[in-house]
Amino acid sequence: MSNKFSLRKVFSPETLFFLVVLVLAICLRIYRLNQLELFGDELDVGYQAYSLLKTRKDYRGNFLPVYLESFSESRAPFFIYSAIPFVAIFGLNEWGIRLTSAFWGILDIVFLYLLVRLIEKDKKVAMWAALIMTIIPWHLHYSRAGFEVTLLLFLILAGTYAFIKGLMKKTIWFSGAAICFALSFYTYNTANVFTSIWIIILLFVFRFELKTQLVRLVPALAIFILILIPFSFSIFRGPAVSRFKLISIFSDQKLIEQIILKRSADPQNLTERFFHNKLFVWSKVVLKNYLTAFSPQFLFFNGDPNPRHTVPGFGEIYIILLFFLLSGILVSLEKESKKPNIWLNWLLIAPIASALTVGGGEQATRLFLMVPPLVVLIAIGIEKISAKIKGIFLVIVIMILTYSLVGYFHELTKHYPQEQFRYWHFGYKEAINLVNENESICRNYFLNNSHEPILIRYLFWTGTDPNWFLNNFKDDKENQTTNGFSNFSLGNVFFGHLIEENRLEGVKRILAEPGNCYLAFQKDEIPGDWNIEKEPIRGIKVLGLVKAPGNKDPYIYLLGGLR
Amino acid sequence: MKARRMNLSIIIFILLFLMSPTPWTLLFNFSRLSKAEINFYKFNSPVFISEINFTRGQIKEAGIAIYGKIFINKFTYFMKDAGQRYLESFDSHFLFTQGDLSIEKSTRNSGPIYWIWLPFLGYGFYLCYKNRSKILVFVLLLPILGILIREEYETFSRLPFIIGMYYIVGLGVTEFFNKKKYYWTKALVLILLVFEYSRFLHYLLLHYPYLVGRY
Numbered sequence: 001m002s003n004k005f006s007l008r009k010v011f012s013p014e015t016l017f018f019l020v021v022l023v024l025a026i027c028l029r030i031y032r033l034n035q036l037e038l039f040g041d042e043l044d045v046g047y048q049a050y051s052l053l054k055t056r057k058d059y060r061g062n063f064l065p066v067y068l069e070s071f072s073e074s075r076a077p078f079f080i081y082s083a084i085p086f087v088a089i090f091g092l093n094e095w096g097i098r099l100t101s102a103f104w105g106i107l108d109i110v111f112l113y114l115l116v117r118l119i120e121k122d123k124k125v126a127m128w129a130a131l132i133m134t135i136i137p138w139h140l141h142y143s144r145a146g147f148e149v150t151l152l153l154f155l156i157l158a159g160t161y162a163f164i165k166g167l168m169k170k171t172i173w174f175s176g177a178a179i180c181f182a183l184s185f186y187t188y189n190t191a192n193v194f195t196s197i198w199i200i201i202l203l204f205v206f207r208f209e210l211k212t213q214l215v216r217l218v219p220a221l222a223i224f225i226l227i228l229i230p231f232s233f234s235i236f237r238g239p240a241v242s243r244f245k246l247i248s249i250f251s252d253q254k255l256i257e258q259i260i261l262k263r264s265a266d267p268q269n270l271t272e273r274f275f276h277n278k279l280f281v282w283s284k285v286v287l288k289n290y291l292t293a294f295s296p297q298f299l300f301f302n303g304d305p306n307p308r309h310t311v312p313g314f315g316e317i318y319i320i321l322l323f324f325l326l327s328g329i330l331v332s333l334e335k336e337s338k339k340p341n342i343w344l345n346w347l348l349i350a351p352i353a354s355a356l357t358v359g360g361g362e363q364a365t366r367l368f369l370m371v372p373p374l375v376v377l378i379a380i381g382i383e384k385i386s387a388k389i390k391g392i393f394l395v396i397v398i399m400i401l402t403y404s405l406v407g408y409f410h411e412l413t414k415h416y417p418q419e420q421f422r423y424w425h426f427g428y429k430e431a432i433n434l435v436n437e438n439e440s441i442c443r444n445y446f447l448n449n450s451h452e453p454i455l456i457r458y459l460f461w462t463g464t465d466p467n468w469f470l471n472n473f474k475d476d477k478e479n480q481t482t483n484g485f486s487n488f489s490l491g492n493v494f495f496g497h498l499i500e501e502n503r504l505e506g507v508k509r510i511l512a513e514p515g516n517c518y519l520a521f522q523k524d525e526i527p528g529d530w531n532i533e534k535e536p537i538r539g540i541k542v543l544g545l546v547k548a549p550g551n552k553d554p555y556i557y558l559l560g561g562l563r
Numbered sequence: 564m565k566a567r568r569m570n571l572s573i574i575i576f577i578l579l580f581l582m583s584p585t586p587w588t589l590l591f592n593f594s595r596l597s598k599a600e601i602n603f604y605k606f607n608s609p610v611f612i613s614e615i616n617f618t619r620g621q622i623k624e625a626g627i628a629i630y631g632k633i634f635i636n637k638f639t640y641f642m643k644d645a646g647q648r649y650l651e652s653f654d655s656h657f658l659f660t661q662g663d664l665s666i667e668k669s670t671r672n673s674g675p676i677y678w679i680w681l682p683f684l685g686y687g688f689y690l691c692y693k694n695r696s697k698i699l700v701f702v703l704l705l706p707i708l709g710i711l712i713r714e715e716y717e718t719f720s721r722l723p724f725i726i727g728m729y730y731i732v733g734l735g736v737t738e739f740f741n742k743k744k745y746y747w748t749k750a751l752v753l754i755l756l757v758f759e760y761s762r763f764l765h766y767l768l769l770h771y772p773y774l775v776g777r778y
Contacts, residue, residue, distance in 0.1 A: 265769060265770060266769070275761075280762075288655070288659070291660075292656065294655070297654055297656075319643065322650075330692065403630050403634050410622075411621075
């Protein structure tokens, strides 16, 4: 009787509430998804996915690579592979790249809901958790841009869910957990530290349950090791750790300089060596970063100092939720259970990987795995308080949350694109489109490469065939000079910069040759605020102009000669 | 027994506070600091009001003017600002890393509380919460004083709070050192304390004078 299909169960208030949350999550994540231009990393993801789709090779020619080789660094592959279907359906544009993140972001919410239901055995807490994750700036922001972290979070949530299911049900769940955890290593570098510790914690927390079913873990362990074999080769060969070497505090030259400066006060004195040394400075920085991740300034007021990672003026979480977070932590600490609290443990280990990197204490991307425990603790807090104070309390909370969400979303969709466009490498899409539109006029293009690397932008926005690119591309080092323009070339396009001091003269010289076109930047080749569209330069024709959003000042010009 | 433990924790608390960077730094710059002016927080600052007007304008533009009237006014704005200033006192940068933004009130090489006391601070808070101690509420109210001064992360107005935090550290330390195990951990804590304290004195006497222009 109890297994009988029942419409009442399907349309229970919980299910309906969850569906509403899901619809809200989808709307918030896809509304005006294309309003900001794609920045460098997103373009890289897109063109790599496109290249894999068309040639089964990354754009540097490696066949189905374990780590993808980009122009500037090696990239973890899983997010890029997962973007292939989206690029195939929507093409090389904002939707093709960002829908990948939005898709994984929505699955994050689904799996958080399932996991909380499984662990807390409380539907209301699970519902609150799903709602909070849907609306907090931290998760919302990252679900709307081509960052790998929403996929990483999905793998950790799904892996944990499968692991706990495995304890109760079939062995196959353990294999699912092993696949998810192993794939997380291929998604984002934070996983190398976090997943390793997280697996140990899960094994420790559920050690009594696992004692009797160790044999069931063997196939999962085999799968885990099998998937990680190529990864371990990448570690030894370098690509898997190359990014960490770049950003880690252990290779931060500034810290070494600090030590030298301090020691130079009295170089002969041994106490200087005792108090100012690498071990001490590193430990201090790691601790500082770790604690900064929990600071109210980061979480509730200012967020990540990089405007690409946070909308300025907003924290990662709405300030109103602070009270619920504290109450959730207290409730979790008070809970009488023989098991260590899974959310508190998660919260404590989540910032470790980021703490090892320069500026890692406020780097919202690397700290993204803090989101689920924070959200669940907030949900526990809300549920606890709302159980005590009913009625008006809930109305007030929902009103304030609505206000916070509307205020944040208004800022995100209206003012943020106007004010922070430079952080999203604005202008290149329109500029490359100008290049496309003027193909009939221009025989050779000279593209200024000294602001942001323009090659990947050119490839992406022109939709260059990856097969053609692989056959024609030699190197992206500026190893030749044409008309005083140090460059590397691809077909009839020269990427580089003018050598001489007087750039405008250089531009004039290049454009004196018929058929040459030049992509110039305001305040670089075009001095000061000179609007050469309104006050033209002799011998130069403005073929197209990209204006800055907001004040509509000239930003990038496509210039041609008059002859 | 309980009274003895209480006395012990008070002695430890006083000792810990006297060893902390704050009294030493303030004494070091006493002559300068005694002449410093106190700037109180102004509730009707023009900056404050123009920010309110600007935000209200944005909200009106978005077509939700009623929300602007309810949520953006002097009271709510002050509450948000006050909340932010209140929480500054608990910021790890202030407590452990750098302390006051003014070089005369902090060496900027460490905050008012040594790193080594962090676990004991957490433990002390946990003990207070477990015992439903009123001192916890009192300590949590003390950062309100910091809101009244215009400078952010200011030490003088937060001195009672820092003392309160040391009291909680003292509780944690006393409880931990009264346990009859963890000998190695206790020894390690003492070694680290000596290291932290000597590091602070080394910095205060050798490097800090250059920063405050004493040489």
